Amino acid sequence: MKVFHSEDSLLHAPDFYFRRGRRIEHLERAERYEVLHRAAKTAGHEMLAPADFGTAPLQRVHSKRHIEFLATAWARRDEIEPGLDYVLPSHFARAEMHRYPDGMIGRVGFHMADLSTPLYQHSFDAVRASANVALSTAEAVAADRGHAYGLCRPPGHHASTESTGGFCFVNNAAVAAAHLQAKLGGKVAIIDIDVHHGNGTQIIFYDNPEVITASVHADPATFMPYYLGYGDETGGQAAEGCNLNLPLTHGSDDAVWHKAIERTMRFCADHGVSSLVVALGLDASEHDPNGALGVTTQGFRKAGQMLAGAGLPTAIIQEGGYLSEILGENLVAFLAGFDEARR
Numbered sequence: 001m002k003v004f005h006s007e008d009s010l011l012h013a014p015d016f017y018f019r020r021g022r023r024i025e026h027l028e029r030a031e032r033y034e035v036l037h038r039a040a041k042t043a044g045h046e047m048l049a050p051a052d053f054g055t056a057p058l059q060r061v062h063s064k065r066h067i068e069f070l071a072t073a074w075a076r077r078d079e080i081e082p083g084l085d086y087v088l089p090s091h092f093a094r095a096e097m098h099r100y101p102d103g104m105i106g107r108v109g110f111h112m113a114d115l116s117t118p119l120y121q122h123s124f125d126a127v128r129a130s131a132n133v134a135l136s137t138a139e140a141v142a143a144d145r146g147h148a149y150g151l152c153r154p155p156g157h158h159a160s161t162e163s164t165g166g167f168c169f170v171n172n173a174a175v176a177a178a179h180l181q182a183k184l185g186g187k188v189a190i191i192d193i194d195v196h197h198g199n200g201t202q203i204i205f206y207d208n209p210e211v212i213t214a215s216v217h218a219d220p221a222t223f224m225p226y227y228l229g230y231g232d233e234t235g236g237q238a239a240e241g242c243n244l245n246l247p248l249t250h251g252s253d254d255a256v257w258h259k260a261i262e263r264t265m266r267f268c269a270d271h272g273v274s275s276l277v278v279a280l281g282l283d284a285s286e287h288d289p290n291g292a293l294g295v296t297t298q299g300f301r302k303a304g305q306m307l308a309g310a311g312l313p314t315a316i317i318q319e320g321g322y323l324s325e326i327l328g329e330n331l332v333a334f335l336a337g338f339d340e341a342r343r
């Protein structure tokens with residue numbers, strides 16, 4: 001399989017974030033890129049560098065001011081306080097407080113949904129590289145109507161129209177979907193199998209009947225992203241019935257997870273989609289530090305086989321999945337399953 005990746009992913013290397021009010025070691029470590037890269041390369045996949053698409057394609061799914069904020073935040077950090085090592089908010093714009101302030105302190109809290117996305121000197125270089133990986137993957141898929149994998153890091157599915165969150169800055173899967181649609185026309189679907197609900201993706205396309213979104217994830221009642229991801233969120237006024245959420249009981253195993261994936265595939269087929277983005281989180285693993293679902297390595301292999309069975313041009317975009325002994329193995333299993341079913 002064609003695997004797009006960029007060493008620039010390593011340029012964003014956060015070492016901490018705040019979780020449940022405590023400052024702890026960051027889960028979305030730069031090393032994830034090395035582990036996933038090594039695993040894909042060792043498995044014999046075709047490793048490819050991305051092209052540079054610039055920032056215009058990012059504005060298909062994000063506001064111009066969100067991208068400008070990400071691009072300039074580091075240079076303007078002294079406006080918050082001289083000598084900062086990273087940019088992070090101390091105030092947040094709530095839904096009922098949505099004026100766009102001139103000052104940087106207010107803007108940081110406008111564009112960041114939580115405390116998990118500290119922005120360092122070269123973070124935006126990594127974010128751009130990750131988006132270029134997604135775009136190159138979509139470009140390759142559109143060219144031969146086949147499938148390819150984008151090793152995107154940092155991940156993307158929690159980033160919404162104008163907000164970062166959950167380790168994500170730019171929504172790579174959404175960027176890939178918009179690119180596939182621009183190239184191939186027709187409806188595109190995003191099936192998100194990360195253990196967390198793809199809230200950013202849902203928000204971006206909620207009123208768009210041409211992009212069908214489906215997410216299988218651990219019940220958000222007690223789990224990130226908490227405020228979205230429930231079964232009664234079925235699409236906005238202009239796209240009623242175009243969003244499917246399948247929250248699963250914590251601890252669910254392969255069988256339950258596969259059944260939910262099967263439902264997302266039927267949902268997308270019913271909408272007559274002509275291309276697919278798989279938002280591939282590997283954090284549903286039984287060994288993931290998130291510990292929310294119990295998916296095995298064989299379970300990832302079968303998921304790959306199932307999703308390949310849709311027979312659609314498919315861009316597989318890396319989302320979450322954190323360091324464990326089995327992270328690389330799970331990626332290889334999923335890609336092998338996908339390849340097997342397409343042979």
Ligand SMILES: [Zn+2]
Pocket residue numbers: 194195196281283319320321
């Ligand atoms: Zn996740």
